[in-house]
Amino acid sequence: MSQVSPSLAAPFDPSHAHGTIATDPAQLPYYAARSLLRMFAALALSVVFSFVYATVAARVRGAERIMIPVLDVLQSVPVLGFLAVTLPLWLALFPGSTLGLESAAVFAIFTSQVWNMTFAFYQALIAQPRDLDEAARALRLTRWQRFWKLDAPSGAFPLVWNGMMSFGGGWFFLIASEVLTIDQREYALPGIGAFAAAAAQQERIDLLMLAAAVMVVLVIGVNVVFWRPLTAWAERFRLGDTDASDPQTSVVYDLLRRSAIPAAVGALTLPLRNWLDHAMRVFGRTARRPLRSRTALPRWLRATASTLALAALALGFVLSFRFVATEVGLDQFAVTAGLGLITLARVAVVVLLGTVVWVPIGVWIGLSPRITRVAQPMVQVLASFPANFLFPLFALALVTTGVRLDIGGVLLMALGSQWYILFNVIAGAAAIPIDLRESARSLRLDRVLTWRTLYGPAVFGSWVTGALSAAGGAWNASIVAEVVSYGDTTLTAAGLGAYIAEATTAGDTGHVIVGVAVMSVLVVATNRLVWRRLYRLAETRYSLA
Template identity: 55%
Template sequence: MTHLTWVDVVVAAAVLVLLYLTLRVGQGTTVSFSTSQSAKVDTDPSQLPYDAARSLLRMFAALAASIVFTFLYAYAAAKSRRLERVLIPALDILQSVPVLGFLTVAVTGFIALFPGSLLGLECASIFAIFTSQAWNMTFGFYHSLTSLPRELDELSRSFRFTRWMRFWKVELPAGAIGLVWNGMMSFGGGWFFLVASEAISVNQKDYALPGVGSYAGAAIADGDLGKVGWAILTMAVMVIGVNFLFWRPLTAWAEKFKNEQSEASEVQRSYVLAFLRRSNWSRLLGRALRPVARALGRAGRIFGIDDRPLDVDPRRRRTGDIAFAVVAGGLILWGLLDLGGYLRERTGLGVFGEPLLLGLATLARVVVLVIVATVIWVPIGVKIGFSPKLTRIAQPLVQILASFPANFLFPLAVWFFLRTGLSIDIGGILLMALGAQWYILFNTIAGAMAIPTDLREAMDDLGVRGWQRWKRLILPGVFPAYVTGGITASGGAWNASIVSEVVTFGGTTLTATGLGAYIAQATADGDFPHLLAGVAVMSVYVVGLNRLVWRRLYRLADTRYAL
């Protein structure tokens, strides 16, 4: 019999306090609300602890939804050849739709779903944060499923694992490191769009929710540098706290899933994880959940032990593929015709001309950003990923840098651009980089950490150094993870253009020439035809770039560089 210790008491008390605080803070999400209410944000610094708690609650709610979405969507795309042909291009499109594009629909829909309650606006804000987190995690987990080591796949089949057992025992552990680091990066992406998600301006109406993002937005609009400083300090404390209590333990725990034959001399450590491992609650919960695991295993056997492809007549398979393509293509064609009819009635199809030209300017910024970020951050990411000691130091710093919304730096950006005479058409690249470059860094770190220690030691024994080491081990080892980071960085850069091509502080507004500024203006004006045209054009650019560049690199990673 397991006896409870003082560590178990402390852990139980911490969980109860966390649940109590969640319930107390969550009470504020169900108060009455009317769409006629004007946006009011209390910018008293004493309000910041409560605002921080509300923001954290939204962020973790969105993260939970993103994890569920990742498992379901990525698994369906990886396991079904037909669904993959629809789901992956659809994910390209979803990634390309800016947060403001989702907000326009989400605010109206959720407010109608919860009339007279602030819960509708809260759900819209959580949904907006979800759209800034989910795509990166889904791309990463999908790639880990499609590049599963062949020997692990064959071993699970020889033991006749059910689908659930394969997922839980083989597929999820194989993608755990990438999933944790992509989750950390996606969480940072949620912070980046916090201002847009909490201080919502749609259809010439302003809505605001209590949170650090709306507080910072109000302080920036007022031109109050002191209160902007308080918001930045609060954000830094939140990021460091979440990193110490949540992400650091997860990254240290994920080390156990490395696919290697020798143990590394240095491993990541976490004081929180070490403390939790002294607790008996995990073992007690494991015993309590064993009946659930058995039930899932029995369900897997009912629905099929082996998921190897059946011996299907090629003619029947070809007929099924044609039928699936006809149905999917018909639905897409119907949607495009309906969109074209709507725009033809409102503005005419010439509305696409301006965003197509503006998209070229934003495309140039995206290409420059991805190239420069690759040159800078891949070597740094490899260095961090290979050194647990350096990871402990760099992880919180990178988290802070990746989590800061561009809006928080608008006062400094406006001052810098005006003082130096630097055009925002060029300076906008720097602001876009704040929300996009970190995808490359985080995925490179995850890829470097996943390289087996025995391969690195073999290179040391053979005396392989310098460029040969990069060519034979490092670049092939991190390439699959880099491709995931590159495709999400590219999509993130397009999304970040929404808040980076229009910079406002106090009474000064700087606007760049680009598609992001076009969509931001259409959203603020409630101009749905121009907003739809802008979002559609952005989707075309992103999907085209992914098809021409990133998908080819994905295939190369799967065929040549999967460990």
């Protein structure tokens, strides 16, 4: 850490930016520490954003109508799209310092993690049982007390599980986040993702495999030290009548719980907690009326916020439209729309294959806590490992076999997105009440009938959430899966992801804007026409509440 901290604010001159870093294996521990620091910084920002954004959307009347569609649009924007637009801003905020690049990299990883976590916490808040809401109102908790004593604990379990998936998504975009394009020059931040990119450029298979091995060690280490204890701790906040006979366990969690560390942390943070409890009283107490009615903002404030939001959107649209019309040409929208439909077809195939393969496996794992305890670390390692580390080797295999990337790209997209389906189905199956399972056994239902009447309907809502996230992940993964390089060999598949990737590499902001705009429109339209209707079906017909 003594080496990491000073280099975060090292001088930076864009005119001397370089595209590679030293591929000395001795530097890998330092690179791994830098990448890990970026990942956890992005995760911390994602948790804070999820708490604030989801709580406002769920608790303030009328906010949902604006904030959830905005979240839909934001999650549809690819990571490279955020980078291309915000990179000049970060460099302007920290001129002459690599802290601007570091902030851009953390922000890029943040955008690959935060949307799924925010949606998960929001869903937990709006699905909160009425009896808990009535208890909070009866006890006259302040809004701050309600958040920390009810909202945060009730959303802890889905937030932790989706946080694990989102963390894996951050690993997937590590290379794109650590190798940045500035004025058509590439600058590689010290990190394991940049190391892998440099090894691929030099056609060093041995270094690629070494980077992949270090990544496996990192993923397993983070799982053992961080996610495994966190999931064991989150078990206490699961709602409903679920099987607690064989709960999740963690050696690290057991050691921490029996040590003096929790009491010491509690004592150290007590003044801060008391101050926050006092300061947050300005937000008032929990309303006497039921939760579903929500808090109403003053009419003038709502009108002002809506007007400012619409004005900002209109101004951004006009400026972007004028820039594109001048620099690129409006005919590019038709070109990118055709490419977008090709990528959309690949996304649909990814979701279909992921559903067929992982729904049965997810239900099998989720129904048995014993199997979950064994399978979860393996699934998490597979989900967290950035498959694009192996993309250069995949490109070499495609060149050798003669298979086109237009077909092989589907597999590459699936490697980065299919795990959302598996994780959500596992969580949905684990939440099936014991009495329903026992009823199915008592009635001696055969396997097909059990799936039709219990397992299928019970995990349908979780599948919708996972499939929606998988589709979003596949759209994002298309940017790195439709253009794959190994040394001087570059394979390109026809699609919108390749269009955006090539425009970003060339520093062509106009084409990036066109590609991102078309991708956002396609993703939002799919969400509205398909996923929202499936969500509504899950809530009205297949809800266990």
